[in-house]
Amino acid sequence: MxxxxxxxxxxxxxxxxxxxxxxxxxxxxxxxxxxxxxxxxxxxxxxxxxxxxxxxxxxxxxxxxxxxxxxxxxxxxxxxxxxxxxxxxxxxxxxxxxxxxxxxxxxxxxxxxxxxxxxxxxxxxxxxxxxxxxxxxxxxxxxxxxxxxxxxxxxxxxxxxxxxxxxxxxxxxxxxxxxxxxxxxxxxxxxxxxxxxxxxxxxxxxxxxxxxxxxxxxxxxxxxxxxxxxxxxxxxxxxxxxxxxxxxxxxxxxxxxxRYEPYIGFGAGAHSFIDGRRWMNVLHPKIYIHRIEAEESLIAEEEPLDPRTQMAEMIILGLRLVEEGVEDARFRARFGHGIVEVYGAVIEGLEELGLVQWNGARLRLTGRGLLLGNEVFWRFL
Missing domain, CATH: 3.20.20.70 (Aldolase class I)
Structure with a gap:
């Protein structure tokens, strides 16, 4: 890694x-x-x-x-x-x-x-x-x-x-x-x-x-x-x-x-996300302590994320940011494709419903979209 x-x-x-x-x-x-x-x-x-x-x-x-x-x-x-x-x-x-x-x-x-x-x-x-x-x-x-x-x-x-x-x-x-x-x-x-x-x-x-x-x-x-x-x-x-x-x-x-940036988590049940990989430590503190003392792996679950999953997660998390939304330049720098290239049809449908707005550089939720966020998010998965 x-x-x-x-x-x-x-x-x-x-x-x-x-x-x-x-x-x-x-x-x-x-x-x-x-x-x-x-x-x-x-x-x-x-x-x-x-x-x-x-x-x-x-x-x-x-x-x-x-x-x-x-x-x-x-x-x-x-x-x-x-x-x-x-x-x-x-x-x-x-x-x-x-x-x-x-x-x-x-x-x-x-x-x-x-x-x-x-x-x-x-x-x-x-x-x-x-x-x-x-x-x-x-x-x-x-x-x-x-x-x-x-x-x-x-x-x-x-x-x-x-x-x-x-x-x-x-x-x-x-x-x-x-x-x-x-x-x-x-x-x-x-x-x-x-x-x-x-x-x-x-x-x-x-x-x-x-x-x-x-x-x-x-x-x-x-x-x-x-x-x-x-x-x-x-x-x-x-x-x-x-x-x-x-x-x-x-x-x-x-x-x-x-913003879907990397983080490391420590402790029982802590989550981490680095280099396109997500994992979670064992949940119970006693098991966590035992594994540390025995120098055994702490990982209870891990998931390598394919590019398509990462794209969807970056959109879903970024849309939570009310003013900032998801910036096309950051998305393109990370994945080599623009937001509309990947999700053009989805965005068009959500715009028709009045749930998102796309200005050519940034994708954001509308005021109505803030109330119906889950209705928006699942469409990117």
């Missing part, structure tokens, strides 16, 4: 206090005694990659989960030691860490910042107690506000807040109240996701049993359109389907994914 000179770096911390009702991520509760062995294994994986790849440049670093903020500072420090050994980390790159707004302190957040983290992403989800209970969140909105104030006091000038709308039985006005309450906190970045009820979640079971009503997709669409207007009025740039930022605070790490 040929390694690029620069890579976005993702690190998965799979530990949580408990599983939220909507969550189907690769996370595990009640595993505190495995924190230190996991970080030890993670450091080995990171260092081994750095040796193989020739200590590449880190473009961005994202520590996600799970709940990375459960880790004590000394374990985070060991993680950063491994990162500095394996990668060249230039000053000023975006280093994000996800955090749960409960149980932290200014001293902890100052320690995180001293390690190099300069962007915190708080999972807030709602401002309403009943909705937080439905989602099985372990914090209140007041705690979220207090933790955002702590992060400011610790010196963080780049904060994201994650929110979920389209909840079962949620009226428009209650979502509006949540968004207004969060806007008062003045985060630099907002991620607002329509609830997707995944199988094998508590929420899916409750809906199936009739204990909770199913989400209303028409109401969720109404919430989305109102959100776009309100955040534009508040000075946020709508740069990706579910993401808004004050100018200059777009997530540099996530832009790597949407």
């Amino acid at each position: 040929e390694f690029p000179e620069a890579l976005a770096v993702y690190i998965h911390i799979p530990f949580c206090r408990w599983r939220c009702s909507y969550c189907d991520f690769n996370i595990y509760a009640g595993m505190q005694r495995w924190f230190a062995p996991y970080i030890e294994a993670l450091g080995k994986e990171i260092r081994r990659f750095g040796e193989r790849a020739g200590r590449p440049l880190a473009r961005t670093i994202y520590i996600g989960g799970g709940t990375p903020s459960l880790l004590p500072l000394p374990l985070l420090a060991r993680l950063f030691e491994a990162l500095h050994e394996a990668f060249r980390i230039p000053p000023g790159i975006e280093i994000t860490m996800e955090a749960n707004p409960r149980g932290l302190s200014v001293a902890y957040l100052e320690g995180v910042r001293q390690l190099g983290v300069n962007r915190i992403s708080f999972g807030v989800q709602s401002a309403h107690p009943g909705e937080l209970r439905l989602l099985r969140r372990d914090h209140t909105f007041e705690e979220a506000c207090a933790h955002i104030a702590m992060a400011r006091a610790a010196g963080f000038a780049n904060l994201n807040v994650d929110l979920i709308y389209g909840l079962p039985g949620q009226p428009l006005h209650r979502w509006q109240e949540t968004l207004e309450a969060v806007l008062a906190l003045r985060p630099e970045h907002l991620s607002a996701y329509a609830l997707i009820v995944e199988e094998r979640t508590a929420l899916h079971r409750w809906i199936r049993e009739g204990r909770v009503p199913a989400p209303d997709p028409d109401r969720a669409a109404e919430m989305y359109e109102w959100t776009r207007d309100r955040l534009a009025e508040a000075g946020y740039r709508h740069y990706e389907i579910s993401n808004w930022a004050r100018p200059g605070h777009e997530s540099r790490h996530n832009l790597v994914y949407w």
